[in-house]
Amino acid sequence: MEKSLVIIENDESLLDVSAFYFSEQGWDVHTAVDGHHGVQLALERKPSAIICDIIMGEMHGFDVLRTLRARPETKDTVIIITSAKAYKPDIDRALELGATAYVVKPFRTDELLALIEQHLATPRGPAP
Amino acid sequence: MRVKFWGTRGSIATPGPETVIYGGNTSCVELRCGSDILIFDAGTGLRPLGVELMSEFAGKPITVHLFISHTHWDHIQGFPFFIPAYSPLTTIHVYGSTGQGVPLEKVLRGQMNADYFPVALGDMNATLHVHEFKAKPFEIGEATVNAMYLNHPGMTLGYRVEYAGKSFVYATDNEPYQHTLEHLGQRAETGRDFGQDLDREFVKFIAGADFYIGEAQYTDAEYPERIGWGHSSISATVDVAIEAQVGTLAFFHHDPLHDDKAVEAMADTAQRLITDRGAMLQCFPAREGQVVEL
Numbered sequence: 365m366e367k368s369l370v371i372i373e374n375d376e377s378l379l380d381v382s383a384f385y386f387s388e389q390g391w392d393v394h395t396a397v398d399g400h401h402g403v404q405l406a407l408e409r410k411p412s413a414i415i416c417d418i419i420m421g422e423m424h425g426f427d428v429l430r431t432l433r434a435r436p437e438t439k440d441t442v443i444i445i446t447s448a449k450a451y452k453p454d455i456d457r458a459l460e461l462g463a464t465a466y467v468v469k470p471f472r473t474d475e476l477l478a479l480i481e482q483h484l485a486t487p488r489g490p491a492p
Numbered sequence: 493m494r495v496k497f498w499g500t501r502g503s504i505a506t507p508g509p510e511t512v513i514y515g516g517n518t519s520c521v522e523l524r525c526g527s528d529i530l531i532f533d534a535g536t537g538l539r540p541l542g543v544e545l546m547s548e549f550a551g552k553p554i555t556v557h558l559f560i561s562h563t564h565w566d567h568i569q570g571f572p573f574f575i576p577a578y579s580p581l582t583t584i585h586v587y588g589s590t591g592q593g594v595p596l597e598k599v600l601r602g603q604m605n606a607d608y609f610p611v612a613l614g615d616m617n618a619t620l621h622v623h624e625f626k627a628k629p630f631e632i633g634e635a636t637v638n639a640m641y642l643n644h645p646g647m648t649l650g651y652r653v654e655y656a657g658k659s660f661v662y663a664t665d666n667e668p669y670q671h672t673l674e675h676l677g678q679r680a681e682t683g684r685d686f687g688q689d690l691d692r693e694f695v696k697f698i699a700g701a702d703f704y705i706g707e708a709q710y711t712d713a714e715y716p717e718r719i720g721w722g723h724s725s726i727s728a729t730v731d732v733a734i735e736a737q738v739g740t741l742a743f744f745h746h747d748p749l750h751d752d753k754a755v756e757a758m759a760d761t762a763q764r765l766i767t768d769r770g771a772m773l774q775c776f777p778a779r780e781g782q783v784v785e786l
Contacts, residue, residue, distance in 0.1 A: 398627075419641045421627020426647070430593035448669055448690055450676035451645040451720060457592040468677045470686040 367484070368392040368411040372402030372428060373446075374420040378469075382415065385473040399423025403431050410437050413480045418447040418454070426461060433462035442483045446471060493658050493786040494524040495703065499537020500778040502664075502709050502723070502745035503566050510751035515780020518566035519745060521662060521705060525635040525655040529556045532651060532662040532705075537780065538570030545576050553581045557632050560588035561664055562648035563599045571600065572609050582618035587637075589625045589647040597622045625649060640697045642666040643690075644722035652697060658786045661698045661738070664707040664745045667722050668732075675719045695736045703786050704738040705778065707745035711758060714747075726758045730765045733773055740774040742784070 369391045373379040376397060383393045394409055396402035399416075400423045406414055414432070418425030425445055432438040445463045447454070455466045464483050467476060499505075499517030507516035518535030531541065545554055554576050561567055576582040591599045600622075601613040613620075629638045635655040642648045643666055650663030669690040673683030698704050708729040710718055715725035726743065733741040743762065746755050755777045762775045 421625075424589065424641075424647055426592040427590055448673060448686070449643070449645075450672045451722065453645040454592070461593045468673070468683075470673075470677075470679065470682050 366390065366392050367413070368394070368409060369480075370402065370406045370409055370411045370414045371395045372397075372399060372406075372414065372416040372420070372425075374398060374417060382473055382476075386477065389477060399425065399428040402428055406432055406441070407435060407437050411441065412484060413442040413444065414438070415444050415446055415476070415480075418445060418449055418458070426457065429458060429461045429463055442480060444476065444480060444483075446476070493653075493655055493660055493703075495660065495705075495784040495786065496522040496524075496541075497537075497742075497744075497778050497780055497782045498522060498541045499533075499535040499570070500744055500746055500780050501535075501566070501748065502707070503748050505536045505566075505569075506748040511746075513752040513779060514746055514755045514777055517780055518569065519561070519664060520570060523653060523660060523662075525653065526633060528633040528635060529554075530632065530635070530637075530653065531556055531558045533561055533567045533664070534558060534569070534571040534574065535566050536570045536573075539573040539575075542570075542573070542575040542577070546579075549576075551581070553583070554579070555583045555585070557585045557587065559637075559649075559651050559662070560586060560596070561642075561650065561662070562589070562644065562646050563591055563596070564646065564665070565603075567665075568600065568603060572604055572611065577616045577618045577620075580617040580619075583621070584618050585621045585623060587623045587625070587639075589641070589649050592646060595622075596624055638697075640694070642694070643669050643672060648722075650694075650697065652701065659701045659703070660786065661701040661704045661706070663694075663698065664705065665722055666694070666707055667720075667724055668728050671719050671728075691732075695732060698732070698736045698738055700737055702739045703742070703784065704733055704736075704740065705742050705744050706733060708743040708758065708762075709745050709747045711754075712761065726761050727765060730762045730773070730775065733775070734766070734769055734771040738773065740776075740784075742776060742778040744778040746777070 445466045448469045499520035517537035519533040520537030521532040523530040638652045653660045669687030673687035677683035708726040709723035
């Protein structure tokens with residue numbers, strides 16, 4: 365089955381680069397430039413994974429994360445937060461809110477892909 | 493526009509004989525745009541501002557627009573002591589970002605939980621309207637307000653106000669991305685370059701402002717030990733102000749460890765930088781009680 369990805373990112377050039385790379389790797393990619401549209405898209409598409417920025421107008425990444433983790437459609441989806449916010453309190457809070465991983469920008473798209481693949485191969489769920 | 497500094501200190505209130513010139517109250521700045529009252533942050537300086545407003549309005553209705561940069565203690569602790577908030581004749585519009593997955597009103601309510609304070613937010617008699625950040629400019633009377641997110645732990649906003657041909661910026665608790673991404677990120681060199689691009693967005697935000705309240709919590713000697721604390725050095729803030737061609741920089745959010753002499757030494761550093769660069773920037777340390785007409 366084709367893997368699908370929603371990218372929520374307000375930096376349109378970074379969004380284009382990431383979307384192109386994942387499309388070239390065979391992913392079905394959908395994009396949004398703010399949190400509100402990103403949440404709508406994620407709930408409609410129910411993707412295999414979501415990449416989400418934090419600093420965005422119209423709903424920031426922490427609110428996106430809280431909203432998506434509260435919905436059955438996305439409560440277990442791999443969500444990678446990518447942000448230029450490099451502070452430990454921000455990273456800790458994102459992980460508390462249910463982020464699968466937090467990647468400080470700038471990142472390499474091939475490494476991001478490897479991280480997502482790794483998490484997709486490890487299903488989320490309660491610890492035994 | 494008229495600006496008045498009610499609190500200029502960062503982190504924690506710092507009263508005492510060594511801070512009497514620049515002040516010990518935490519962040520609070522009043523901006524009058526005609527009859528509209530805009531307030532930036534609700535640090536402990538909000539308490540004396542409330543006393544002043546009660547005296548000025550003397551039983552008449554009061555409407556204020558309170559802009560919260562973020563909800564760290566030094567930016568909200570004055571709110572429970574804002575006397576107009578206890579009057580049914582007062583209307584308070586609060587603006588700010590949601591917290592990290594928590595609505596703004598819930599954060600404000602939290603600091604007035606019975607464990608911390610004897611009066612609940614809901615028991616204040618004023619009419620409270622909370623407006624969360626929508627990333628679009630908006631009007632208050634004849635003033636236009638813009639906001640952008642800054643680089644600081646948590647969700648922190650800087651504000652820019654245009655009114656009657658003048659522009660005012662309040663942007664405190666902000667650290668250059670180039671330093672955090674060089675030192676805290678995964679890739680020092682590309683992180684610094686990426687951070688410089690982001691820092692240019694901030695320069696655009698403050699560009700050409702007549703009056704810029706910008707933070708400079710640390711001396712240049714202190715900053716290397718405090719990278720990642722979410723604040724700027726005096727040189728970084730002066731450099732940004734020069735690059736953005738602002739008219740006047742009031743440096744703000746003085747460190748609790750800095751007495752009046754230390755703040756004045758930072759002003760000397762700033763002036764040397766401005767002279768060395770041949771810039772026209774006016775610069776002074778924000779002083780509690782100071783009034784500036786624009």
